[in-house]
Amino acid sequence: QSALTQPPSASGSPGQSVTISCTGTSSDIGGYNYVSWYQQHPGKAPKLIIYEVSKRPSGVPDRFSGSKSGNTASLTVSGLQAEDEADFYCSSYAGSNNFVFGTGTKVTVL
């Protein structure tokens, strides 16, 4: 199973929006509505911020939103804040109880 493709980096100024793409295939993203997104600050464990494409766990700000079209999922962070600077990873269910992660995107708040 190949990793999902994400841009290596993305950036935006405070208050702006940034969108990260996550491209897979019909065997993972395109085949299931089980895309999730994780935020990872340096030296910390990943934190779930989006599941089932667009749902937010309790406590996650609504500045984070997710969507999917075909084989590509997207995460949008609106109203960028300094604390949003982190690595972001997508993940998708890939059938037969297997999972695949994205290559990761480093978000920089300018």
Add this chain to the structure above:
Amino acid sequence: EVQLVESGGDLVQPGRSLRLSCAASGFTFDDYLMHWVRQVPGKGLEWVSRISWSSDRIEYADSVRGRFTISRDNAKNTLYLQMNSLRVEDTALYYCARGSSRSFDYWGQGTLVTVSS
């Protein structure tokens, strides 16, 4: 509060074995399937394995199938990963994570496995 605490990471030589543990608390352990996910320092995440609440459904990534064995002891609220025939490329920080809605909703802080001669 959900807590997952991994242990057992170490420096080992190629070909040797190691067993990782993940102690869970703050939730009903046997209500959830559990995963192992690894991350080479400075690199991306890689799903390793998952186990159902009753241990009757187990899956592995191709990269570890036949060498790693996932198991759990619901009486001890503990998840395990037995790693045999370790390779240099298995060097990584190993996280245990709780499974929910085909996502990983809680993560431990990880335990570092270094495979080197």
